[in-house]
Amino acid sequence: MADTTTKLNVVTRPAAGSRAARRMRRSGRVLGVLYGGGEDPIGFDADARELRLALAGSGAVMDLSVDGGRATPVVLKETQRDPVRGETIHVDLLRVRLDEEISAVVPLELLGVDDAPGVKQGGILEQITRELNVQALPTAIPESISHEVGEMEIGETIMLSAITPPAGVTLLDDPEETVVATLSPPRLQAEVEEEIEAETEVVGEGAAEGEQPEGGSDEASGEE
Numbered sequence: 655m656a657d658t659t660t661k662l663n664v665v666t667r668p669a670a671g672s673r674a675a676r677r678m679r680r681s682g683r684v685l686g687v688l689y690g691g692g693e694d695p696i697g698f699d700a701d702a703r704e705l706r707l708a709l710a711g712s713g714a715v716m717d718l719s720v721d722g723g724r725a726t727p728v729v730l731k732e733t734q735r736d737p738v739r740g741e742t743i744h745v746d747l748l749r750v751r752l753d754e755e756i757s758a759v760v761p762l763e764l765l766g767v768d769d770a771p772g773v774k775q776g777g778i779l780e781q782i783t784r785e786l787n788v789q790a791l792p793t794a795i796p797e798s799i800s801h802e803v804g805e806m807e808i809g810e811t812i813m814l815s816a817i818t819p820p821a822g823v824t825l826l827d828d829p830e831e832t833v834v835a836t837l838s839p840p841r842l843q844a845e846v847e848e849e850i851e852a853e854t855e856v857v858g859e860g861a862a863e864g865e866q867p868e869g870g871s872d873e874a875s876g877e878e
Contacts, residue, residue: 661717661725662708664688664698684742688718688728691749696720705742715792718747727752729792750792757826758795759785762817764835766804776840777808782833786817787826794822803835811836 664686667678675685684702689695698720708716709730717725727750734744750756764781773779786799801817814832819825 660708661719662700662704663719663722664700666721667697667699679743684745686745686747688720688747688749691726691751693749700745702742705745715750715752716747727792729756729758729795752792755789755791756795757787757789760788760796761798762786762834763798763800765800765802769804770806770837772806772808772810772837775808778838778840779803779806779835780838781835783814783827783835786814786819788819788823789826790823794820796820796823799823801834806835806837808837808839 667685678685678699682702683699684705685697685699687695687697715727715729718728719725728747729750730745731748732746733742735741736743748756762781762784764779767773767779770777770779788795788799796819799817799819801812803812806812812834813830814825814827814834815829817825817829817834
């Protein structure tokens with residue numbers, strides 16, 4: 655839970671083309687936009703290392719100072735990463751009030767997967783829901799929510815209703831309709847493989863039946 659905030663200093667930037675943006679990224683800057691709070695959006699750039707440290711240490715809330723001005727609390731709303739290197743290339747930050755709840759998305763971590771009896775028996779545990787929509791005060795939004803599945807048996811399904819959020823956090827998804835994880839018996843995997851094999855055989859037989867006998871094209875053309 656983010657009960658403390660970290661500081662981040664950014665610099666406003668004028669609207670620029672993609673070439674200027676690439677130059678800034680090569681120089682170690684990350685571009686971003688600050689919006690919300692009833693104020694106009696502000697484009698900015700931040701030092702990549704300082705931004706990385708601020709995001710790692712803040713949890714949900716940062717004290718953002720633009721051009722050395724008075725700090726305002728913000729939260730990270732969206733991150734864009736380089737598809738090859740995985741580096742952060744753009745961030746969207748949202749102004750918030752610390753006394754007003756906001757909605758956010760947090761990762762869901764399942765603990766004790768390898769210890770589950772159903773997994774030890776060869777069952778297949780599939781995590782259906784990996785992120786949870788939550789509502790809480792900015793300083794109460796957790797970095798992640800975890801749930802223990804170490805006693806899960808084959809054939810069991812965990813619904814969202816089984817997840818207990820931290821104090822002050824409300825889960826927004828339907829607790830009775832949202833499937834978190836399932837543990838299927840190993841025979842289901844075998845059945846899938848058998849179905850794939852059967853479909854492959856059918857396709858192969860169809861291709862064989864469609865083949866013309868040798869010399870068929872000559873006979874059809876009337877050549878002797």
